[in-house]
Amino acid sequence: MIDAHEKSSIIRMFHVHHNYGPKKALIDITLDIAKNEFVFIRGPSGAGKSTLLKLFYLGEPVSEGQVLIDGINLARIPRKRIPHLRRKFGIIFQDYKLIPTQSVYDNVALVLEAAGAKKRLIQKKVKSILRLVGMEDRLKSFPPSLSGGEQQRIAVARAIIGDPKIILADEPTGSLDDESAAVILDLLRGVHIRGATVIIATHDKALIRKTGGHVLDLQQGRLETSTFIEKQYDNAIF
């Protein structure tokens, strides 16, 4: 029987441990993230933020414990269902992870092509998303010809085009100037308003103060605190 708490949760972890060889990266993590939350995973470098995100989309296997994503127990997911699990996520990286040999259009379209969408729908959605992130005039450009801020906007477009339930962003503003960082943050707020759960791993305390939300503090692989900071959408573009 599903209780009301489980019903509203999108990510649940129970006593999760993760090791890289003998090194303990995550120790006894238990957490609960509700649908449509705006979550920050905060901590210094090496605290285990990126590892925690990877466990959500099976970028790393769980060494011990249970992870439930939208009701799916990751310990029991068959290998061939992993791509379907990953389509629940839109993932944004600090280093953008765009395919340099493919155009902006192709990079963004990849998500829908992988999901088997029709060509006409792909064309329509890619143009619409690129308009949303302000990159509609660069669809034929290649990533190396774009600035860091522009590349991250493309990465955001790729992350949201499939209407994922969860957006994971690993230090999304880490390599950007303040202006570009503000644009990316506004885009993520917009996705959140439209119903997605947004999880951002960051060590930038100023970023958290600007936005507010559910803050999980990681220290040396342990979840120290789980607090809520009031939302302040004073400069949202949506």
Added chain:
Amino acid sequence: MITIITISLSILIASAFTLFFVNTSEIINSWKKGLRLMAYLKPGINNDGLKDLKLAIQALDDVDNLQFISKQEALSRLKTQMEHQSSLFENLTQNPLPDSIEIRMTATNESWQKIESLAAQVEALPQIEKVEYGQQWVGRFAHIISLFRLAGYAMGALFFMATIFIVANTIRLVIYSRREEVEIMRLVGATDNFIRIPFYFEGLIQGALGAIIGLVMLYIAYIFISSSVENEFSPGLFRFHFLSPDLLMAILLISMLVGWLGCFISLKQFLKQ
């Protein structure tokens, strides 16, 4: 590009060997066609006896055709062949050569044992004095042919394996350099098949292009080399041939298979991770 160059060079080497092997076999076959046995007749055989003898020889296995050479004709041929030493024949009071029958064997059946067996059968006929067929030379020649065939197959197999190994490794390195692209595709929810299929197509196309480039290079080299080889090596005896359309098609398909196989092996390793 690196993959195509590697495939084309591998195909060039392997198909050059095939070309050499095919043409050397052709030379050997042309030599084999000249293989004959000479049966020397006892003196005093009349026309009826000769007719019976011819029928008896013709009835033996592996005999293609035969030709009677009278002692007069034999002497005349000898004189023609030795026209510069004609003084040797001046003091000849009678013809010392015997009548003979020249026996040609069927082209495909000249194993050493068969030649020996045919010679023994002919020699056993009562009208025959002696049979000659260059016993020692034919024995060595047959041995060389067997060795050549064996070496050809062994080298062909080695070339094939080396080509697969080189191409598969080159493709592996190329795919390794694109591992981030594969990783990104997996992160956005692409299935293994979605990732594999474009790489497989790429492997097949690279294999086909590599084969075409390699074969074109071989053809250019063949045009330059063939005329001089034909003239110097064995004029008029055989024609230097390029690979047959069947062989060309086989090389193209093998090359495509190798291109695909390289991708298959490399991706299998990547997608396991």
